[in-house]
Amino acid sequence: MQSHMDAGSKAVITRNELHRTIKLDLDEGRAASIEEANALAATYRLQIHVGPDLAKNPTGQAALLTAVNAGGRAFLGGVRVSGNLDWDVTAGWHSGKPASRAIRLLGGSVVDELTDVLPTVLIGTTDDAAGSVIIQATWDGWAGGIVLADEKRLGECIDNPLAGIVAGAIAVSEAFAHARGSVTAGRQQSGLSLWRPNVDWRSPDAVGPELQYLPTRLWLGGLGHLGQAYLWALGLLPYQSRSDVMFVLQDFDHVVDANRSTGLLLDASTPNGLLKTRIAAAQLERLGFTSRLIERPFDSTTRPGPNEPTWLLAGFDNSTTRSYLGGFDFAVDVGLGGGADDYLGIHIHTFPEYGEPSKVFSAGSARADDGEPAPWAVAAANDRCGVLQLQGVAVGAAFVGAIAGALGVAEVLRALLGSKVTSVGSVSLNALGDIDWVGGDQQAHGNPGFQRANTRKG
Numbered sequence: 001m002q003s004h005m006d007a008g009s010k011a012v013i014t015r016n017e018l019h020r021t022i023k024l025d026l027d028e029g030r031a032a033s034i035e036e037a038n039a040l041a042a043t044y045r046l047q048i049h050v051g052p053d054l055a056k057n058p059t060g061q062a063a064l065l066t067a068v069n070a071g072g073r074a075f076l077g078g079v080r081v082s083g084n085l086d087w088d089v090t091a092g093w094h095s096g097k098p099a100s101r102a103i104r105l106l107g108g109s110v111v112d113e114l115t116d117v118l119p120t121v122l123i124g125t126t127d128d129a130a131g132s133v134i135i136q137a138t139w140d141g142w143a144g145g146i147v148l149a150d151e152k153r154l155g156e157c158i159d160n161p162l163a164g165i166v167a168g169a170i171a172v173s174e175a176f177a178h179a180r181g182s183v184t185a186g187r188q189q190s191g192l193s194l195w196r197p198n199v200d201w202r203s204p205d206a207v208g209p210e211l212q213y214l215p216t217r218l219w220l221g222g223l224g225h226l227g228q229a230y231l232w233a234l235g236l237l238p239y240q241s242r243s244d245v246m247f248v249l250q251d252f253d254h255v256v257d258a259n260r261s262t263g264l265l266l267d268a269s270t271p272n273g274l275l276k277t278r279i280a281a282a283q284l285e286r287l288g289f290t291s292r293l294i295e296r297p298f299d300s301t302t303r304p305g306p307n308e309p310t311w312l313l314a315g316f317d318n319s320t321t322r323s324y325l326g327g328f329d330f331a332v333d334v335g336l337g338g339g340a341d342d343y344l345g346i347h348i349h350t351f352p353e354y355g356e357p358s359k360v361f362s363a364g365s366a367r368a369d370d371g372e373p374a375p376w377a378v379a380a381a382n383d384r385c386g387v388l389q390l391q392g393v394a395v396g397a398a399f400v401g402a403i404a405g406a407l408g409v410a411e412v413l414r415a416l417l418g419s420k421v422t423s424v425g426s427v428s429l430n431a432l433g434d435i436d437w438v439g440g441d442q443q444a445h446g447n448p449g450f451q452r453a454n455t456r457k458g
Helices: 023-027 034-041 052-056 058-074 099-105 161-179 225-236 257-261 276-287 398-416
Strands: 046-050 079-083 120-123 134-140 143-148 190-193 213-215 217-221 246-250 290-294 311-314 330-336 345-351 422-428 436-439 450-452
Touching: 023 034, 046 058, 046 161, 052 058, 058 079, 058 099, 058 120, 058 134, 058 161, 058 225, 058 398, 120 161, 134 161, 143 161, 161 190, 161 225, 161 398, 213 398, 217 225, 225 246, 225 276, 225 330, 225 398, 246 276, 276 290, 311 398, 330 398, 345 398, 398 422
Parallel strands: 046 079, 046 120, 120 134, 217 246, 217 311, 246 290, 311 330
Antiparallel strands: 134 143, 143 190, 213 450, 330 345, 345 422, 422 436
């Protein structure tokens, strides 16, 4: 992470440079300075052990790829992967590459042995593995989560990569909490059903039907933390013909250092200053999708034109922009918590089911810089840059965004199956047994186009 230097050679971090996940340690007082926070974050390390059955399990591969991708953005000390990696990736991103190469491209390292002093995530059927805690990822159909290593897993036979994303991201979340000192994290079951979020994720009702239809025309508004999480999820879906799929990508922001802490499509080699639309389009086109770019703000004039998608996945962080969602037949709006006490929270609304966006959302920024600045956020009075306040910058974690992205895309897939859409829902990763979810009375309006999913059975 780069920083500016003042005349006295004292580092001053700007909001465009601050890593959104290490800000958690700053806000909680575990670190008194950026330097202390970076040093502490470098001690967070994750281990993943992989079973041989992932070679033929796309959902398990989605869990692994997500755990490495999101895990490396929170565990700055690195993600170490061991086990059976003698197979090629078949699930979307990095498809056709050897598993070991895909792991390295996502920032992980491949090792022969694990240590018993670090948290370990198991993915697939594995032998005994070392770790300070052992967290077993598991999934089936639309349900994903974690159990203890010696507990019964879900069936892991009905494929839905979104459940793999959820399982991998929840495992990372638990391991991260354990690394930061939680005594219960990694020692409990936890999960989520994308089909029925308000039912027990281990129940038969949580599994849902076979994945049948995938959207071929979607508009994505905002390509930051949430927008890239949507695309990560969409890229893992089992499309039969990606060349028939078109995404409209709308954003006007450029990449900055801070984006890498949460953006699942970014890595260390992504240059600063590039438009997020261009990066997303290049990634999608490598997978075989097509895209159209809109590089201006989403505002009251934003409406789909002839032959453009009328279904929208929204990833905005302010109520003013959200108030303009009414121009689409169906809009899924997902929001994230931004403080140390609620960064694990995910909120979802769909429109027009939840009401008229212009009336639901009041004008103004979603976050305000209230209260006194935290001690770490204030530069010395004689610094050339003056007083630097970063207390209004949101805490963010890529593993939260990964689950939020899966929830948003799942809403689209459920709508394609004719299910009544959600009205409003609220999820927190530290309380997945207590989910507030209100179903709507209507099916989604309009039609985004669809194709049948190419799913594995048995």
